[in-house]
Amino acid sequence: MLSDESAAMMALLVLFTAVQCILAALMLALRRSAAGRAWVVGLALACAAGLLVANGRGAPAWLLLVAPALGLAAQLLIHRGIVLTGGSHAAAPGAGAAGAAAMLAVLGAAALGEGSRPAEAAGYAAAVAAAFTLAWLLPRPQAPGPRARPLVLAACALQLLAQCCGLYAVWGVSGAVAARHAEALLLLRLLPSFVAILAGLAAFTLMTMDAMLAAQERRARLDALTGLLNRGAIDSAARVLAAEYARHGHPMSCLVIDIDRFKRINDSGGHRAGDLVLRQIAAVVERTHRATDLAGRYGGEEFCVLCPHTGEADAVLLANRILHGIRAIALPPEMGGFASASIGIAEIRDGAGGGAAAWDRLFGSADRALYEAKRRGRGRVVSASSLEVRAPAPRPAPRVPARAEACH
Known part of the structure; x- marks a missing residue:
């Protein structure tokens, strides 16, 4: 009979797989939208990272590094999707440099050799350091929209929590404890990531709906021939x-x-x-x-x-x-x-x-x-x-000569 942790793990695996299928269908539907491609591919990579963590026990160190690398790539793509969906083209300052540095750290960790724990921990640490989307969103209270903003913030925070949980599970827990509570530690790493993916998917849906409604409203206010207001x-x-x-x-x-x-x-x-x-x-x-x-x-x-x-x-x-x-x-x-x-x-x-x-x-x-x-x-x-009719000024009374006045 399966333990509670094993049953929960099986349920998560099924859910991850189902969401991955949904995201694959969305990729086909949104292939012509730059913002849609960035969002959906980012969420799909995050989902793939979760599936790799769930099925990667006992794998070699270099393979375990793929999960944090996928998580980092997902963060980069989701960040780009948020920027594009909001109608902006200015990403977070240093986002590209931070992502490149973090990816180099992940690749450098692969050279650590035989020990999987140092390599995997280095990868997760690099992914945690790359959480620049929150830094970009917090000083922008209107981005990416009033309805989607809470969900986007929650998704970013949960993804960051998932990376921190991965770092704790790999580096902060002794080998004996990790062996006894392997299922619970995996749930600790996967559950925040899965909820973050669902929150991101809901946020993207809301942002897309808001963008479509705004576009329809703009079209309803514009003259079709001239592009001016109607x-x-x-x-x-x-x-x-x-x-x-x-x-x-x-x-x-x-x-x-x-x-x-x-x-x-x-x-x-x-x-x-x-x-x-x-x-x-x-x-x-x-x-x-x-x-x-x-x-x-x-x-x-x-x-x-x-x-x-x-x-x-x-x-x-x-x-x-x-x-x-x-x-x-x-x-x-x-x-x-x-x-x-x-x-x-x-x-x-x-x-x-x-x-x-x-x-x-x-x-x-x-x-x-x-x-x-x-x-x-x-x-x-x-x-x-200039068309206003002005009343004519009154004429002054004609002056009577003094001689005439004397006659009267």
Whole structure:
């Protein structure tokens, strides 16, 4: 009859094997993703290290060194997967150097000769020293995401614990004790590693889901043709900014840009030519507006730029820069010449009625200025303030000559 330790060891072996099969299937599914490959191959190497520890009793010293070497390689790959999944390309400072030094230590331990304990202990010590992923994560409270971060930290800490347990089992326990409690010592080394692999797999799943949801949200907010924000995203952001004006008095200006004679472009060059002009104008708007501004395609040939914390005078300067860039875009050969646009500008003046009402008034003012630019001959910038009707100043009363006053 199997002892409790033997039964637990058999269960762990079955679980390690099952997880390895799952990871092999994931490797095929994620072979085109750099982050996915790094994560899954790293977890597979950690799983292989656990299986080697479980089945490596009585093996030669050089073979026992493979387990800590695989654990070290797993740490390096998982670290790279965490960095790539988080959208960064900056690994922990000295991660490559630390990994290379630790690997050299593992290989150097293989030259220790006949004694397996010194060689294996040196390998585990090198793997423990290479636990730089935790050092990279701790000062970055947002990495690799709010939901996955606890699991990633737990997986890294458990993997480090597994390496420490391996070092203790190999070096800190006498030969007699190791012989009597071999199964328990193996469980001590394997259980943290297995839980770390499961935590890492769950963390990777959460990170992938978060990345997919973020990508879908970005796509839902962007115009498919131009890559700028779509109308819904512009309206949503404008309502928030208008509400901020109502609360704090922060200024905001709005530019409404309309391509002149766009129907003629479509009729002469076809819709492909029209789409090309739209993309070129969107590129001008994208590279011209400031980092704090929000630009989007508001309609068919109409664009909108929100300029928070910006007065009308600064918005006019931005509009003229955009207009200058648009005038450099060549139209299709069938038409010849260069593109042109009319731009209307307005600054928020009244936040009453909430963000939606204030935004409607602001956009309406900019839209009226745009139509005035069209009326004046197109290809120009008009501000809403220039359209405001000012009451005429009262005329002074005519002076009556002194002689006339004397007559009356």
